Amino acid sequence: EVQLVESGGGLVQPGRSLRLSCAASGFLFDDYAMHWVRQAPGKGLEWVSGITWNSGIIGYANSVKGRFTISKDNAKKSLYLHMNSLRAEDTAFYYCAKALPRGGSKYYFDHWGQGTLVTVAS
């Protein structure tokens, strides 16, 4: 069974940093691209960042480019999101998502974690 478990969320002051983690199990983590998608409370889904299976290609939403860094540790079967210079508008549930197709370059998401809440406030 595929499982994605996010952690690292919490309350943080504007301008500070936070690192989210996503522990994966139940599939060949090495072979799949992984992404982060966020959802502000009561709002819609917003794609944040994605990384290919071998970390060869990385992409970011304009709203986080230059502040967030995605990384993938295949040995630890973990996905990370380093978030710097946090703003109030970054407040959201952050989901990690497993992308399909395997080895492809056009991504949709067949499994999602339960999400971790990041609240940016003073």
Next chain:
Amino acid sequence: EIVMTQSPATLSVSPGERATLSCRASQSISNNLAWYRQKPGQAPRLLIYGASTRAIGIPARFSGSGSGTEFTLTISSLQSEDFAVYYCQQYNDWPPLTFGGGTKVEI
């Protein structure tokens, strides 16, 4: 950036009725479109990919159609668990991947 527009924002239907949800892309995305259902307090769940292919475990009452810029998700007979928010997502080009604003299906 490809902008995805969903309509209507809210759809009021009764159990057992048919629901038709629309999604429009600002430019052609071929058939690179996915649909998700999100129940309150839960993560989204993949329903449809490739505009019309049901994901594993998705019942036949869900069907998708369309290509290019116009897409439709049809739920043939609404069950109680289908009252939720539905999102479309284009994956023709990234970054960025983009979602529609969602359609809430309510009783």
